[in-house]
Amino acid sequence: MPWQTYVTMFFAIGTIFGGLIIMLAIAFLKHNPHSEE
Amino acid sequence: MKEKQNEYFSSRWGLVLSMLGVAIGAGNIWRFSRVVAQNGGGSFIIPWVIFLFIWSIPLIIAEIAMGKFTRKAPIGAIAKTAGKSYGWMGAFIALVSIGILFYYSVVTGWGFSYFYYSITGAVTNTQDYRGLWENYLHSYSPLVFHFLAMSVGCFVIYKGIVKGIERSNKFLIPALMVMILIIAIRAVTLPGAWQGIQYLFTPNLEQLLNYKVWIEALTQNAWDTGAGWGLLLVYAGYARKKESIIINGCLTGLGNNAVSLIMGITIFSTVFALENSNGVQELIHGVGSTNTGLTFIYLPKLFEQLPGGPIVHLAFASIFFLAFSFAALSSMISMIQLAAQVFKELGLSKKGSIWLTGSLGMILGAPSALNMSFFENQDWVWSIGLIISGLFISFSIIKFGIDRYRKQVINTSSSDFKLGKIYNLFIGILIPAQAIILITWSFYQSIQMDPDHWWNPFRVYSVGTILFQWGIALTVFIVFNRWLVKRTLKNAFPEEEAPIENAPLKTIQSQG
Numbered sequence: 001m002p003w004q005t006y007v008t009m010f011f012a013i014g015t016i017f018g019g020l021i022i023m024l025a026i027a028f029l030k031h032n033p034h035s036e037e
Numbered sequence: 038m039k040e041k042q043n044e045y046f047s048s049r050w051g052l053v054l055s056m057l058g059v060a061i062g063a064g065n066i067w068r069f070s071r072v073v074a075q076n077g078g079g080s081f082i083i084p085w086v087i088f089l090f091i092w093s094i095p096l097i098i099a100e101i102a103m104g105k106f107t108r109k110a111p112i113g114a115i116a117k118t119a120g121k122s123y124g125w126m127g128a129f130i131a132l133v134s135i136g137i138l139f140y141y142s143v144v145t146g147w148g149f150s151y152f153y154y155s156i157t158g159a160v161t162n163t164q165d166y167r168g169l170w171e172n173y174l175h176s177y178s179p180l181v182f183h184f185l186a187m188s189v190g191c192f193v194i195y196k197g198i199v200k201g202i203e204r205s206n207k208f209l210i211p212a213l214m215v216m217i218l219i220i221a222i223r224a225v226t227l228p229g230a231w232q233g234i235q236y237l238f239t240p241n242l243e244q245l246l247n248y249k250v251w252i253e254a255l256t257q258n259a260w261d262t263g264a265g266w267g268l269l270l271v272y273a274g275y276a277r278k279k280e281s282i283i284i285n286g287c288l289t290g291l292g293n294n295a296v297s298l299i300m301g302i303t304i305f306s307t308v309f310a311l312e313n314s315n316g317v318q319e320l321i322h323g324v325g326s327t328n329t330g331l332t333f334i335y336l337p338k339l340f341e342q343l344p345g346g347p348i349v350h351l352a353f354a355s356i357f358f359l360a361f362s363f364a365a366l367s368s369m370i371s372m373i374q375l376a377a378q379v380f381k382e383l384g385l386s387k388k389g390s391i392w393l394t395g396s397l398g399m400i401l402g403a404p405s406a407l408n409m410s411f412f413e414n415q416d417w418v419w420s421i422g423l424i425i426s427g428l429f430i431s432f433s434i435i436k437f438g439i440d441r442y443r444k445q446v447i448n449t450s451s452s453d454f455k456l457g458k459i460y461n462l463f464i465g466i467l468i469p470a471q472a473i474i475l476i477t478w479s480f481y482q483s484i485q486m487d488p489d490h491w492w493n494p495f496r497v498y499s500v501g502t503i504l505f506q507w508g509i510a511l512t513v514f515i516v517f518n519r520w521l522v523k524r525t526l527k528n529a530f531p532e533e534e535a536p537i538e539n540a541p542l543k544t545i546q547s548q549g
Contacts, residue, residue: 001235008079009238012086016298020291026453027049027284 044198045277051203052276053288056101058206058367059272060263060293061213063144066361067328069257069297070304074320076253077244078236078305084245084254089262089294092255092471095463096264096427098286098456099434102446104273105282110378111267113525114274118442119433124522125514126429130267131379132510133422135397137266138372140405140415142190142398145369146182148362151333155354160337161347167324170333174409183406184399189366190373191395195388198275202370209363214296216360220353221299223343224306233309236317237301252478255471260420262293265427268371271378279451296364304336311342332361373398382525414497418506421479425507428472431464439464 046052073081107114115127150173154160163169173179193201224230244250263269269289276285308316316339319325325335340354373394380390405412434442439461448455480500484491487499494505514521 002239005079005235005239008082008240009234012082012238012298015086016089016291016295019287020295023284023287023291027053027281027288 045275046203046272046280047199048203049280049285051199051207052272052280053285053292054210055202055206055272055371056269056285056289057210057292059266059268059371060261060289060368061210061296061364062261062263062368063141063148063328063361063365064257064261065293065297066300066364067332068261070301071320071325071328071331072253072257073237073301073305074317075326076250077241077247079238079240080242080244080247080250081254082238083240084251085257086294088255088258088471089290091463091467092427093258093262093264093293094287094290095460096430096468097262097269097290098283098447098460099430099442099464100265100267100270101273101276101286101289102282102442103430103433104270105276105278105280106446108274109525110271110274110375110382112379112521113382114267114270115429115433116522116526119436121522121526122518123433123436124525125511125518126433127267128514128518128521129422129507129511130265130426130429131375132514133419133426134266134268134372135376135379136415136419136422138369138376139398139402140412141365141369141372142186142402143179143183143406143412145186145190145362145365146179146184146406147329147333148358148365149185150178150182152355152358152362155351155358158351160354160358161341161350166334166337169337170329173333177407179406180403183402186366186369187373187395187398187402190369191391191398193370194373194377194394195391202272202374205370206367209367213360213363213367216356216363217296217299217303219356220360221303221306223353224303224310227306227310227343229310229313230306232313233305233307234302236309237305252474255475258294259424259427259471259475261297262290263368263371264290265423265430267426267430268368268375271375272371274378281451281453282447282449283452283454283456307339311339383521384524384527410497414502417498418503421476421503422507424472424475424479428469431468431472434464435469 046055073085103114103118107117109117111127111130112124113127115130116124119126151160154169154173159169160166193205195201196204225234259265273282273285305317308320312319316325319335320331323330323335325331336357337354340350340357343349343353373391376394376397377387377390380393381387385393405415440458442464443456443458443460447460480503483498483500487496490496490501491499492501493499494501496502
């Protein structure tokens with residue numbers, strides 16, 4: 001399999017799923033507005 | 038009469054799932070994979086990821102911020118942001134989403150019907166998938182299921198924000214995710230599936246340098262993420278003050294594209310495992326090259342080839358069409374909410390606005406249920422209208438002052454992040470430029486396809502039909518702008534929210 005395939009896969013999956021996991025972590029661990037109300 | 042807004046999404050989880058419900062729709066399932074195939078696999082994926090960050094997410098953030106701080110549907114939100122003279126732009130944004138609702142309900146009905154056909158064995162017992170679909174289209178079943186879909190959607194809206202929208206999305210979206218994952222796991226474990234995944238992620242330099250691939254990637258993001266529709270704006274109007282605009286915006290955009298990517302991996306794995314590279318040709322030129330062809334003809338044929346016998350075929354077809362129905366329904370619910378809220382802000386009661394939306398939806402969606410040419414025309418006219426909606430949102434923020442909007446409306450104390458000055462570049466230059474390129478490209482393609490009749494307003498895919506339908510709508514909205522804005526802004530803002538344009542900077546920052 002060409003190296004470009006791995007790079008694209010890493011770029012797409014890493015960006016989208018990585019971003020999603022980071023955002024979910026921030027949303028539910030760092031700051032939950034309803035727990036303060 | 039003063040009216041205090043007293044209903045909010047009860048939890049961040051509920052709000053995020055509801056916003057994901059807006060973004061995740063039929064487009065993730067029936068459009069993404071065939072567009073990837075038609076634009077060179079991995080060559081498409083790279084610009085598709087880039088446009089998520091330079092079109093969808095900035096626009097989603099702008100929309101959520103506008104909804105949260107104006108607490109109004111599009112007419113009032115644009116009037117409060119850009120000024121009262123521009124309420125007609127909000128009316129156009131609302132009309133585009135309502136126009137889509139009328140035929141999207143038909144799509145949701147197709148999903149319901151095919152789920153029913155799957156569990157009763159009609160889909161898996163036939164060999165003539167095209168015949169089954171065409172017979173279905175020429176019957177009254179699409180109309181019956183369109184009515185059913187509208188009724189279910191209106192019932193959810195009638196139950197309210199928390200008991201209706203939030204509760205339904207708390208069920209629909211996790212259930213959808215589970216179903217998609219079940220299908221994905223089966224697909225990637227088929228012998229030969231890896232070839233499909235390799236196709237999906239292998240770029241071709243020639244295709245990557247082709248501007249058409251980049252325009253298609255932008256188009257997919259513009260139509261698929263729900264950015265600029267006005268739907269997230271309406272939901273954000275029911276977000277609590279402490280909700281972070283940026284986090285919710287990023288989660289919506291990323292979550293939507295994650296579902297598209299999973300569906301892409303699933304479909305390419307299945308296609309390559311069962312039909313080798315012939316399957317890709319089906320997606321590019323064959324029966325799978327259209328949304329409906331892929332979903333209702335080609336995929337059922339693939340399910341039939343899955344190893345495991347009739348029970349497995351029936352199970353996977355049922356799971357797929359139930360997932361499709363849930364994705365479509367969750368988006369449709371937000372369109373009904375938008376329509377009902379516009380009517381409510383124009384002076385109708387809650388019940389009256391839902392009845393009006395439901396009745397209009399059933400009547401004006403009926404031609405799309407009975408005639409595919411009418412359906413395709415409406416899809417063409419209003420899906421391009423979405424680009425204008427995005428442009429209008431961007432214009433409103435420019436009119437308000439992008440830097441002021443960023444500092445006063447987005448970067449509030451509830452934000453986990455603060456947006457930097459680069460955001461001004463996205464809203465002020467990149468989004469308007471992308472919108473103009475997309476409109477020009479769509480019109481150019483349409484003229485190229487039908488050079489002799491591009492001006493004809495009665496052709497399904499002409500530029501003329503777009504200009505004719507938009508022209509009528511815009512003329513009416515501009516003429517009645519004063520009345521629309523006056524009626525919409527008649528009710529005072531909820532006590533704890535102050536109108537942005539009148540509120541001093543200090544007040545707005547403290548709202549957070």
